[in-house]
Amino acid sequence: GAVPTRVGNEARAAVEEFFPPSHGLAVFYSTGMEAVEFALRVARQVTGKKGVVGFNGCMHGKSMATARLGWPNALATLPDFHSLPYLPERSEGEILESVRSTLATESIAAVFLEPLLGSRGGYIPSRPFAEQVSSLCAERGSLLIVDEIFTGFFRTGSPFLHRELGLTPDIVLIGKAMGNGFPVSGVVVDRRHPIAGSMLPGSTFAGNPLAASAVLATLREMRAHDMPAKVHRIEEVILAGLNGLTELGVALRGKGALWILELPTSMRVRDVMAHILQHGVIMSPTANYIRLLPSATITIEHLTDACRIIREACRAQRDTGR
Ligand SMILES: Cc1ncc(COP(=O)(O)O)c(C=O)c1O
Known part of the structure; x- marks a missing residue:
């Protein structure tokens, strides 16, 4: 995964065309879970904080850590992980209150949000709610990480749902549709947060030429259609x-x-x-x-x-x- 290839560079450029110049593709992975794990490491390293916030019902993967963020994972009690009650069990006002108090009382590196509950009830938060979560993160120095692994690349109509919610996340997680069935994911990071070796980017199959070819072909095909x-x-x-x-x-x-x-x-x-x-x-x-x-x-x-x-x-x- 560490050797640069022409097709890998082209796939990277094709992904980055979907994002503003402020954001770059840090790394490709094969599964969504790996992308989320990497985002956890980036957030901790960038902020120097340990805590992470997720919302119940948001799906981020099934590793010990990613499943702990928003999914019932009775097998892992991880310190510094805060899984907050979410829609539809709580109103947006109540959820915001719990985000506010968690960010105020704990040292939180990042808040993870799935913009549509794709593995639960399909709920989408309102734009004012999303904007307030974003403002709270900015005020407290926590990163906002939006998981668009399911919703990204036109699945819900626009290229990315977070834009309809008025968000400019620090990190956007991408996957699924961009490989058109081939296992590939990626982590798009605000360039203000440089990637360091200590964040452990990459893995054996990360950005392999076959995956990169699948991304390139899929994104070109998407561009060719309305x-x-x-x-x-x-x-x-x-x-x-x-x-x-x-x-x-x-x-x-x-x-x-x-x-x-x-x-x-x-x-x-x-x-x-x-x-x-x-x-x-x-x-x-x-x-x-x-x-x-x-x-x-x-x-x-x-x-x-x-x-x-x-x-x-x-x-x-x-x-x-x-
Ligand atoms: C929004 C979201 N994030 C992350 C994941 C995890 O992806 P993977 O199963 O490839 O690890 C999923 C899987 O369904 C997902 O829907």
Whole structure:
């Protein structure tokens, strides 16, 4: 991973085109979790502080540390990790209060935020909330780290959701869509925070030529299409096709091409998933949520049909559950 390659440099430049000149790609990795771990090291080194704040329900990975940030990880009690209650259990006002008091009383290196709860209920915080978290970080000398591994590169319509929330994070974590299925992630850092060897950047497969080629090809392809328009059309079809599910007690939350169905307790996720899969639609379950993540290349006919199958699966479950 340490040897520079031409394709690696081109992939780096292609990523950086998506960011203002103030921010640069510090390093590629293979998985999201590695990117988050690196961000933890950068934050501690840059600020000289140890504490980190995450929000319950935000997914940042499954290593001991990343899972401790926002996920139930009974196996790790790490010192200096503060996992704060979040949406929908608390109001934005209450969450801000807990951020304010944690930053005031603890020595916090960074606050981690997933801008859309992609592995939980699909909640997106309001812009004023996000801006206040950012201001609190700036006041207290803590870094703001936004995890766009799931939401980045047009998944929700715009290149990055944090911009719609009015944020200029110190670190943006990227991954998933930029490899179009190939495992690759990256860490984009404000250039005011130089990367030092003591932050342990890189790993065996970080930025390998195959991963770099996947990034380069994917980002070039994205540039060749009107991605916001494509994703907007996907959103319209999903809303038209699935909004009616609220009548069955199914909540629909999300944005662009990232949607989460929250099923009522009377419906079993496993059975709904089995029905949907049997009819040829692949979705992704987590807890009592089902995620619909169409690719940008999906045809409107396929998507409309998928929505019909999802509606039928939920109706069938409602009827057997009666
Ligand atoms: C927002 C977010 N961050 C980080 C991760 C962790 O990525 P990985 O599973 O590649 O380690 C995920 C995985 O789903 C994610 O959705």
